Amino acid sequence: MTYPHERFAVKAACDLNEKNVSCCPVERLLGVVSGQWTAYLLWVLHQNGPQRFGALQKLIPGISTKVLTERLRMLEASGLLLREQAATIPPQVTYSLTPRGLELRALMDGLGDVARRWDAEGWRPPVR
């Protein structure tokens, strides 16, 4: 079944993964989560629970609506995110982690731990 909102961005979602159709499991998983903003988006959802589109934009300063939409579609198509639309006016769309998405919990927690520790140590990425 195809929903109206899928017209745009499903192709984009697939493009992000085109190269990972046949490869090792780790490479395949990384193909989904290692794009720009993607892992951070998942982390934000792990930290803050289900969020609406507008809330995600505020939680991820700097992301454009285009990219946010693409990432949400792609993660939904990957089975990590659930999109629920309330038929209200204006519409309310809520994104939450699926059970599979929640399986990343340990990874996300570990990510936060390392990030906070290194930050406290004053670690900074190289200036490009």
Added chain:
Amino acid sequence: MTYPHERFAVKAACDLNEKNVSCCPVERLLGVVSGQWTAYLLWVLHQNGPQRFGALQKLIPGISTKVLTERLRMLEASGLLLREQAATIPPQVTYSLTPRGLELRALMDGLGDVARRWDAEGWRPPVR
């Protein structure tokens, strides 16, 4: 003590930031690690131990010398990788994880676990 949105000062700091210098620790860490090939490169080094340039090319089929070089330089500048060059002819360059790079061990192991489990379950990224 959540990041990055819950506090005015933090949000302001985010907004004032140049786009390369992210304020949230998780965002900063992901900025280094989440480029194409980057996390996979780290995973390969975790799995296989120190490797020479040519060996990495074989362990990561499909990566070009240009991108492999760029990623290695970037991770070296980030303090995650150590580059050791033997002054032989032809030169022998070996890349290994620094102590900081080794701090990602738990994350890499978790990554491998999830990837293998999902793979065994038949999970696949979305394809056109």
Added chain:
DNA sequence: TAAGTCACTTACCAAAAGGTGCCTACTTAC
């Protein structure tokens, strides 16, 4: 003498990714 080795570097080009502004639908609030 020529070719091969290793780890790149550089230049060039095509493709992909991302930003921006404008647009939609519909109702409620001013």
Added chain:
DNA sequence: GTAAGTAGGCACCTTTTGGTAAGTGACTTA
């Protein structure tokens, strides 16, 4: 009667990225 609010879609354009091919140095091997 007009503005605001929600969740995007779409077209256009610029920036970024990645691949390819060719070259480098200094020595060894055929």
